[in-house]
Amino acid sequence: MGFLPIYWILTASVVGVFLMGFDKRQAKKGGRRVPERRLFLVALLGGTPGMILGMYAFHHKTRHWYFKWGLPLILVLQLGVLWFHWEYGVTLL
Secondary structure: OOOHHHHHHHHHHHHHHHHHHHHHHHHHHOOOOOOHHHHHHHHHHHHHHHHHHHHHHOOOOOOOHHHHOHHHHHHHHHHHHHHHHHHHOOOOO
16 A cells, blocks of 8 residues: 555656657647646646656746746645655645
8 A cells, every 4th residue: 555656656657748748749730739737737646757757858848937847846745745644644635
């Protein structure tokens, strides 16, 4: 049961990298884009590491301040929640 958060984060991160790459591809060819709200939802659900990786790997959304600063802020908050859970065994959600 202790590894469940790690698997969740890994899965959400893979989805995040995929969505960033897909959205970048759609932006280049003029196709249907992934809404920014959905990108942030994936990040909030644990995909922040993948979203940050995808953002810089694909050079996508790097000029938007709310992605450039928002995703690292979400990651810091998520790491705080994980630390709190690890240290005290308390679930905040």
